Amino acid sequence: MHIWRVNVNTQSLSKDPVPDAWDRLGGRGLIVQMLLDEVPPDCDPLGPDNNLIFAPGLLVGHKLSSCDRISIGAKSPLTKGVKESNAGGRTGLHLTYLGIKALIIEGQPAKHGWWALHLSEKGSRFEPADNLVGLGVYAAAALLNERYGEKVAIALIGPGGEMLMQAAGIQNTDNENTPSRISARGGLGAVMGSKGIKAIVIDAQGGEKPPISDQKRFREAQKAYNAALMGHPQTQVYAEYGTAGMTKISNAFGGLPTRNFSSGQFEGSENISGENMRELLLKRGGASKTTHACMAGCTIRCSNVFGSDDGDSIVSPLEYETIGLMGSNLGIDDLDAIARLNWELNDLGIDSIEIGAALGVAAEAGMMEFGDGERALELIAEIRSGTSLGKVLGDGVVSTGNELGIERVPAVKGQAMSAYEPRAIKGTGVTYATSPQGADHTAGLTIRAKIDHIDPQGQVELSRNYQINMAGYDSLGACLFSGFGFAAAPHTIPDLLNARYGWDVPEDILQQLGRETLKLEREFNRQAGFTKVDDRLPEWMSREPLPPHNTVFDIPEEELDGLFDW
Amino acid sequence: MKVTAHLHTILQRHTPEGLKGRLDVNIQPGSTVEDLIKHLEIDLEPDYLLLAVNGRVAPLDQVLEQADHVNLMLPISGG
Numbered sequence: 266m267h268i269w270r271v272n273v274n275t276q277s278l279s280k281d282p283v284p285d286a287w288d289r290l291g292g293r294g295l296i297v298q299m300l301l302d303e304v305p306p307d308c309d310p311l312g313p314d315n316n317l318i319f320a321p322g323l324l325v326g327h328k329l330s331s332c333d334r335i336s337i338g339a340k341s342p343l344t345k346g347v348k349e350s351n352a353g354g355r356t357g358l359h360l361t362y363l364g365i366k367a368l369i370i371e372g373q374p375a376k377h378g379w380w381a382l383h384l385s386e387k388g389s390r391f392e393p394a395d396n397l398v399g400l401g402v403y404a405a406a407a408l409l410n411e412r413y414g415e416k417v418a419i420a421l422i423g424p425g426g427e428m429l430m431q432a433a434g435i436q437n438t439d440n441e442n443t444p445s446r447i448s449a450r451g452g453l454g455a456v457m458g459s460k461g462i463k464a465i466v467i468d469a470q471g472g473e474k475p476p477i478s479d480q481k482r483f484r485e486a487q488k489a490y491n492a493a494l495m496g497h498p499q500t501q502v503y504a505e506y507g508t509a510g511m512t513k514i515s516n517a518f519g520g521l522p523t524r525n526f527s528s529g530q531f532e533g534s535e536n537i538s539g540e541n542m543r544e545l546l547l548k549r550g551g552a553s554k555t556t557h558a559c560m561a562g563c564t565i566r567c568s569n570v571f572g573s574d575d576g577d578s579i580v581s582p583l584e585y586e587t588i589g590l591m592g593s594n595l596g597i598d599d600l601d602a603i604a605r606l607n608w609e610l611n612d613l614g615i616d617s618i619e620i621g622a623a624l625g626v627a628a629e630a631g632m633m634e635f636g637d638g639e640r641a642l643e644l645i646a647e648i649r650s651g652t653s654l655g656k657v658l659g660d661g662v663v664s665t666g667n668e669l670g671i672e673r674v675p676a677v678k679g680q681a682m683s684a685y686e687p688r689a690i691k692g693t694g695v696t697y698a699t700s701p702q703g704a705d706h707t708a709g710l711t712i713r714a715k716i717d718h719i720d721p722q723g724q725v726e727l728s729r730n731y732q733i734n735m736a737g738y739d740s741l742g743a744c745l746f747s748g749f750g751f752a753a754a755p756h757t758i759p760d761l762l763n764a765r766y767g768w769d770v771p772e773d774i775l776q777q778l779g780r781e782t783l784k785l786e787r788e789f790n791r792q793a794g795f796t797k798v799d800d801r802l803p804e805w806m807s808r809e810p811l812p813p814h815n816t817v818f819d820i821p822e823e824e825l826d827g828l829f830d831w
Numbered sequence: 832m833k834v835t836a837h838l839h840t841i842l843q844r845h846t847p848e849g850l851k852g853r854l855d856v857n858i859q860p861g862s863t864v865e866d867l868i869k870h871l872e873i874d875l876e877p878d879y880l881l882l883a884v885n886g887r888v889a890p891l892d893q894v895l896e897q898a899d900h901v902n903l904m905l906p907i908s909g910g
């Protein structure tokens with residue numbers, strides 16, 4: 266494996282051997298080490314000193330179920346701290362087939378212009394992408410597939426990234442070449458835009474699977490992992506209902522963000538539930554699919570295709586976070602309306618969590634009525650047109666709150682909260698507060714733990730354990746939903762790594778990777794100027810009781826500050 | 832005594848009127864969450880279930896009261 270380093274200023278590529286310090290790292294853990302080694306933490310995230318890094322996780326490359334995720338990272342223009350955002354799709358697998366341990370995109374273009382970066386066995390080439398400028402990702406990806414064939418993987422930005430909006434992500438194509446597997450969070454699309462890259466096309470033809478040191482052991486561990494995964498009832502829930510099954514769970518706990526985080530229960534929750542979505546999709550047929558794999562080899566298949574009444578596809582996938590932020594948080598109880606909003610944001614290449622939260626704030630400021638899906642579409646059209654209002658919204662929830670003078674802004678470290686109310690699911694509130702990534706459920710979601718979620722006791726420890734495990738999974742390239750399988754057969758993690766690389770890692774390698782990753786991320790943020798004041802939820806959440814439990818966020822600050830003392 | 836059971840995802844019931852996620856159930860006074868699970872003939876190991884009474888996580892031996900709302904869930908993670 267090699268490190269591929271592309272300089273956008275000189276439009277050159279160097280293929281370097283992997284330095285020892287990076288050798289045993291992958292995904293999120295590798296990204297933070299590379300950032301600490303090469304990116305000044307106080308640099309301008311959209312300037313020449315930031316690097317955009319694509320790093321497949323350590324287990325990527327073998328079509329191991331749900332384990333081919335790509336981690337993308339940089340210094341975040343949104344949080345101004347460390348950022349890793351991972352996604353499914355094809356990008357991870359195809360980079361690995363080319364022998365790429367990590368791809369670094371560095372520098373800044375000498376003159377303004379847009380390029381498609383083409384990677385193949387022959388190396389890299391820059392091709393003019395002027396014909397793609399201004400296009401949404403669906404149209405742009407279709408043109409790229411026409412030109413480069415159906416077999417390539419594509420990572421690309423939409424108009425949001427071109428306009429350097431801080432909520433812009435990077436879309437990755439899935440197995441059917443739909444560009445909707447988004448590395449959504451933290452503004453990585455703006456970093457890609459600042460480098461003048463509209464799309465990265467990865468042609469892995471002629472490439473091969475990465476070597477496996479001990480085939481037999483690998484197959485055995487894979488078998489045990491698959492059996493644990495398929496034997497788990499949650500796998501069936503994901504396959505049939507997808508993450509949308511979470512809507513009713515959050516609502517049951519009073520933790521479903523509703524009308525700009527002013528309530529934890531939504532009277533329309535049944536309509537936007539995964540249960541209702543499944544019935545609807547089964548009835549509609551046509552393009553609708555209740556189950557779908559975002560990558561080759563995933564046996565969980567939590568994804569879906571949300572189709573319209575007349576059989577066409579509206580969006581794929583429709584996920585819980587979008588349902589929470591663009592549905593209940595906006596007072597919208599209609600899945601079709603949510604799916605259309607989701608399609609628009611996908612096409613713009615923008616994070617639906619960040620914009621859902623921003624629109625909630627805009628609604629509170631009187632820019633739209635809660636429940637008015639048409640008005641929400643109009644506001645998203647402002648983003649597409651790049652009007653001054655659109656730019657404010659496109660820079661996320663904090664920018665919107667500042668501009669419109671709203672105090673109730675649900676964000677930490679500049680990044681919007683996901684669809685779990687931290688006053689009702691307090692362990693997840695601890696994660697939002699303390700994660701070096703900013704508010705993000707994927708950093709350590711605690712809702713499935715058997716703990717009283719509104720009792721402050723025990724939440725810090727719970728969040729710590731989840732954060733450590735998640736940072737570990739993010740370093741393996743493992744989808745968060747594979748965790749059920751790995752948790753039921755934990756030995757398979759060291760077994761797979763040892764068989765793949767010929768290493769001798771300890772039993773608790775997942776936690777070791779996780780702890781080390783979090784420590785380095787904290788260090789990057791410290792050097793970027795973060796202090797413990799940044800590890801807090803917004804103050805209004807400790808003052809304003811949340812119905813129906815009427816609880817505030819009341820985890821003592823000293824406890825939050827002790828989370829990383831292990 | 833009457834309680835309301837909210838059955839999530841794969842725990843929903845097939846009935847002649849279609850899938851049902853909400854059932855009003857008559858049980859003996861003094862029944863626990865575990866008794867309710869048995870009464871509903873849910874054959875999954877209770878360990879796999881996430882249980883909440885009136886919006887708060889509840890243990891299997893929690894005694895139910897008239898008009899309680901019990902959520903029976905398979906704990907997943909969002910995405």
Ligand code: SF4
Nearest residue numbers: 331559563565567744
């Ligand atoms: S479980 Fe879902 S998100 Fe994870 S790899 Fe499979 S389809 Fe993709």
